[in-house]
Amino acid sequence: LCPALNSLFLAKLWAVSSRSCSFLDSLRNEDIQPFSTVLTDSFGRHHNYLRISLTEKCNLRCQYCMPEKGVKLTPRSQLLSTSEVLTIARLFVQEGVDKIRLTGGEPLIRPDLLDIIIELRKLNGLKTIAVTTNGIHLAKPLSRLKEAGLDLINISLDSLVPAKFEFIVRRRGFHKVMEGIDKAIELGFTPVKINCVVMRGLNEDELLDFVRLTEKKPLEVRFIEYMPFDGNKWNFKKMVSYQEILDHIKQQWPNLEMIQTGCANTAKMFKVPGFEGHLGFITSMSEHFCGSCNRLRITADGNLKVCLFGNSEFSLRDALRSGASDEELLQVIGAAVGRKKKEHAGMFKISQMMNRPMILIGG
Numbered sequence: 597l598c599p600a601l602n603s604l605f606l607a608k609l610w611a612v613s614s615r616s617c618s619f620l621d622s623l624r625n626e627d628i629q630p631f632s633t634v635l636t637d638s639f640g641r642h643h644n645y646l647r648i649s650l651t652e653k654c655n656l657r658c659q660y661c662m663p664e665k666g667v668k669l670t671p672r673s674q675l676l677s678t679s680e681v682l683t684i685a686r687l688f689v690q691e692g693v694d695k696i697r698l699t700g701g702e703p704l705i706r707p708d709l710l711d712i713i714i715e716l717r718k719l720n721g722l723k724t725i726a727v728t729t730n731g732i733h734l735a736k737p738l739s740r741l742k743e744a745g746l747d748l749i750n751i752s753l754d755s756l757v758p759a760k761f762e763f764i765v766r767r768r769g770f771h772k773v774m775e776g777i778d779k780a781i782e783l784g785f786t787p788v789k790i791n792c793v794v795m796r797g798l799n800e801d802e803l804l805d806f807v808r809l810t811e812k813k814p815l816e817v818r819f820i821e822y823m824p825f826d827g828n829k830w831n832f833k834k835m836v837s838y839q840e841i842l843d844h845i846k847q848q849w850p851n852l853e854m855i856q857t858g859c860a861n862t863a864k865m866f867k868v869p870g871f872e873g874h875l876g877f878i879t880s881m882s883e884h885f886c887g888s889c890n891r892l893r894i895t896a897d898g899n900l901k902v903c904l905f906g907n908s909e910f911s912l913r914d915a916l917r918s919g920a921s922d923e924e925l926l927q928v929i930g931a932a933v934g935r936k937k938k939e940h941a942g943m944f945k946i947s948q949m950m951n952r953p954m955i956l957i958g959g
C-alpha cells in the first residue's frame with residue numbers, strides 16, 4: 597500500500613478493531629478521523645448517540661413506564677435549564693456525537709423545545725435531531741419543529757383500540773395520537789417510527805393489526821420488549837419475546853424478509869414483501885445489543901447515565917454549576933464512559949436492581 601492508503605487503512609483498523617461492525621461497513625463511512633477517547637469506553641465502543649431527557653413530567657401515565665400514583669418530581673431549579681442543555685449538547689457534539697434524541701417524560705410539554713431544536717441545529721457535526729413523543733400534542737407544532745431542524749420522530753402507540761389505549765396510558769387521547777402520526781407522514785418524515793411496547797394479556801392480540809399499519813403507510817412499527825424499571829411491576833410472564841412476536845407474525849406472513857441495517861441499529865428490521873413500511877424489534881431483554889451500544893443518556897436533572905439499565909450516574913449539572921471548565925467536564929464524562937460495563941446484568945437481575953422509573957430516565 598502507498599503511505600497515504602496505509603495510514604488510512606491503519607486508522608480504520610484502529611477505529612473498528614473492537615467493534616462489532618464489519619470492516620467494510622467502516623470503510624464506507626466517510627469520516628476516517630479516530631473517534632474521541634472521551635466517548636470511547638474500555639471495550640472500544642464509540643458513543644456517538646446522546647439521548648437528552650427534557651422533562652420528568654408527562655401528560656400520560658403509561659402502566660409500563662411509571663407507577664399509577666406518579667413519581668416524585670425534582671424541583672424545577674434542579675432541572676437543566678435551556679442553556680445547560682445546550683452546553684452539554686455542544687460538548688458531546690464537539691467530541692463526536694452526531695445524533696441527539698430529545699425525550700422525557702413528554703418532551704413536547706417543555707415550552708422551549710422549539711428553541712432547543714433551533715440551537716442544536718447550529719451545532720457543527722450534529723447530523724440528526726430526533727424526538728420521541730407520546731404524540732398527544734404533536735399535530736399542531738410539528739411543522740414548526742420540522743422547519744427548526746427536526747429530522748426524525750418516534751411516536752409511542754401501544755394499542756389501536758381506543759378504549760385499550762386509554763387503559764394502558766391511564767388517560768384519554770387516542771385520536772390525537774393518530775392525528776399526530778398522520779401529520780408526521782404528511783410532512784414527509786421517513787420513516788415515521790411507531791414505538792409499541794408489547795405486553796402479554798394487554799396488546800399481544802393486536803400484533804397483526806400493527807403489522808397491517810405498514811401496508812400502505814411509510815411507517816416503521818417497532819415492537820419493544822417490555823423492560824423492568826422501578827415501579828412498573830415488571831414480570832417475566834408479561835414480557836412477550838422477540839422470537840414469540842416474530843413466530844406469530846410469520847404464521848400470517850411466512851415470507852417476512854429480514855433487512856440489513858447499519859451496525860449500530862438497535863432494531864432488528866423486517867419487511868412484509870409489498871408493504872410500504874417496515875417492522876423493527878427492540879430485543880433489549882431476550883437478545884441484548886450491548887456489544888454495539890453507542891448511546892449515552894442525560895436525565896432531566898442533569899445526570900449522565902452510561903447504561904439504561906445501570907444505576908451509576910454522574911451529575912453534570914452539579915459540575916456545570918460549580919463552574920467546571922469544558923476540559924474538566926470532559927474529564928468526568930470520559931471517566932464515566934470509561935467505567936461503562938460490558939453488558940447489562942440480564943433481565944432477572946435488572947428487575948431486582950434499584951434504578952429510576954423509566955419516566956425519570958428518558959427512554
Ligand SMILES: C[S@@+](CC[C@H](N)C(=O)[O-])C[C@H]1O[C@@H](n2cnc3c(N)ncnc32)[C@H](O)[C@@H]1O
Pocket residue numbers: 654660661699700701702703728729730750751752791792793820821822823824825828954955958959
Ligand atoms: C419514556 S418514553 C419518553 C418519550 C415519550 N413520552 C413517549 O412516550 O414516547 C420513551 C419510550 O420508552 C418506552 N418505554 C417506557 N417504559 C418502557 C418499558 N418498561 N419497557 C419498554 N419500553 C418502555 C416508551 O414506550 C417510549 O416509546
Ligand code: SF4
Pocket residue numbers: 654655656657658661662700701702730752765954955
Ligand atoms: S412512556 Fe412516555 S407517555 Fe408514557 S408515561 Fe412514560 S413518558 Fe409518559
